[in-house]
Amino acid sequence: MKTSIVRVELSGRSYDIYIASGASELAAAAAKDRLQAKNPVAFVSEENIWGKFVSFDNPEFLSCPKIVVENGEGAKRIGNFERVCRELAAAKIDRSGAIFAVGGGVVGDLAGFCAASYMRGIDFYQVPTTLLAMVDSSVGGKTAVNIPEGKNLVGAFYQPKAVFIDVNFLKTLPPREFAAGMAEVVKYGLLGDKNFFELIENLQNPLSASHPEICNVIARCCKMKAKIVSADERETSKDGGRALLNLGHTFAHAIENSAGYGNYLHGEAVGIGIMLAARMSARLGMMSEGDVLRIERVLLACDIPVRFREPISVDALIEAGRRDKKAMSGKSRYVLLNGIGCGVVVADIDEVLVREIFETAMC
Ligand SMILES: NC(=O)c1ccc[n+]([C@@H]2O[C@H](COP(=O)([O-])OP(=O)(O)OC[C@H]3O[C@@H](n4cnc5c(N)ncnc54)[C@H](O)[C@@H]3O)[C@@H](O)[C@H]2O)c1
Incomplete structure (x- = not known):
């Protein structure tokens, strides 16, 4: 198995990301090693995929607890936090x-x-099965559940011991979910690596689970995220740092919130958000109209929406932007582009301009 390894440097908490076709075997080997050392292992998954698209059914794992929650964003609730912890306790996981x-x-x-x-912290390993999780959420140590007052409001920075990315899982991922993950892939090129953007732009065939470049593309995204996280683990940097990963996200959160959660997949809202960030950058003279068109072409080629499917009230979008938890001192911060490959955090954007930019996404 040809495996790419990307290291996340965080002194005592550094870890490796293994990317390969078949990397879940490495995850299984890591779990077996722990069991052989008499250290218990539990699997957490969800009902849409466990036993259908993914399984860790080696005889060695028969006695390991398998905690399978419901499918969808609703599973990130406090009730499931309690359920998982109680099942770990019932299985005498120490x-x-x-x-x-x-x-x-x-x-x-x-x-x-x-x-x-649980027990003030036990080891954990990420085995991501969606493109979004492979290039984004499994790396960097942000963990969270939702409460009725907001998404991801209760959580912790807690790094995994390792991440095993098996691109074979992508074979069963619905195309819409794959496209949503591609929005995050395009984001990396735009915020920090022009050559990587051009690699995606010049692909002969659209990226897929069996594309010869799939492991390389995921590894490049992980490398970039690893570098940003190593430099600014807790998003405290004043001049960009981890906040750069929010390219398109200030717009996206407003879209998800105003259109009603679930209407747009997160990656779809990020795709529209990236397009709006590009247009805002051009409007402020930071990027050429030609580059805006290139970004639009790449997003469309990846089946990522660049406009709203149905009209959304601009007043509602603006109001949602004001409530965004990433807003500082009441002003929304935007990650904009000083050209392709160069993201910058900009505060104090005039609301009149924000309105104008939102209008450009109307269908
Ligand atoms: N921690 C972070 O840094 C971070 C970053 C970005 C997003 N997130 C979080 O990630 C979540 C969204 O993640 P997601 O997009 O992976 O959603 P998800 O986990 O709900 O998965 C999307 C859908 O794909 C299905 N699926 C998963 N793997 C599959 C496979 N191999 N084959 C077929 N179907 C499969 C799932 O059952 C689900 O229906 C949100 O809660 C968001 O807040 C976290």
Whole structure:
């Protein structure tokens, strides 16, 4: 198995990301090693995929707890945090135990938060099964659950021990979910690596699970995220740092909120958000109209929407932007582009301009 390894440098908490076709075998080997050392292992997954698209059914794992939550964003609820912790306790998982999170970003965020809290922290491993989780949520140690007052409001920074990215899982991922993950892939090129953007732009065939470039593309995204996270683990940098990963996200959160959660997949809202960030950058003279068109072409080639499907009230979008938890001192911060490959955080954007930019996404 040809495996790419990307290291996330965080002194005592550094870890490796293994990317390969068949990397879930490496995850299984890591779980077996722990069991052989008499350290218990639990798997956390969700009902849409466990036993259908993914399975860790080796005889060695027969006695390991498998905690399978419901499918969808709703699974990131406090009730499931309690359920997972109680099932770990019932299975007598002690401090030497570990959780293997097998699933998309929902499972990874929930299981990671349980691992951060159970017995004040046990080891955990990420085995992402969606493109979004492979290039984004499984790396960097943000874990969280939702409460009625907001998404990801309760969580912890808690790094995994390792991440195993098996691109074979992508073979069963619905195309719409794959495209949503591609929005995050395009984001990396735009915010920090022009050559990487051009690699995506010049692909002969659209990226897919069996595309010869798939492992390389995921590894490049992970490298960039690893570098940003190593430099600014807790998003405290004043001049960009981890906040750059929010390219398109200030717009996206407003879109998801105003259109009603679930109407747009997160990656779809990010795609529209990236387009709006590009238009705003051009409007402020930071980027050429030609580059805006290139970005639009790449997003469309990846089946990522660049406009709203149905009209959304601009007043509602603006109001949602004001409530965004990433807004500082009441002003929304935007990641804009000083050309392709160069993201910058800009505060104090005039609301009149924000309105004008939102209008450009109307269908
Ligand atoms: N922690 C972070 O840094 C971070 C970053 C970005 C997003 N997130 C979080 O990630 C979550 C979204 O993650 P997601 O997009 O992976 O959603 P998800 O986990 O809900 O998965 C999307 C859908 O794909 C299905 N699926 C997963 N793997 C599959 C496979 N191999 N084959 C077929 N179907 C499969 C799932 O059942 C689900 O229906 C959100 O909760 C978001 O807040 C976290």
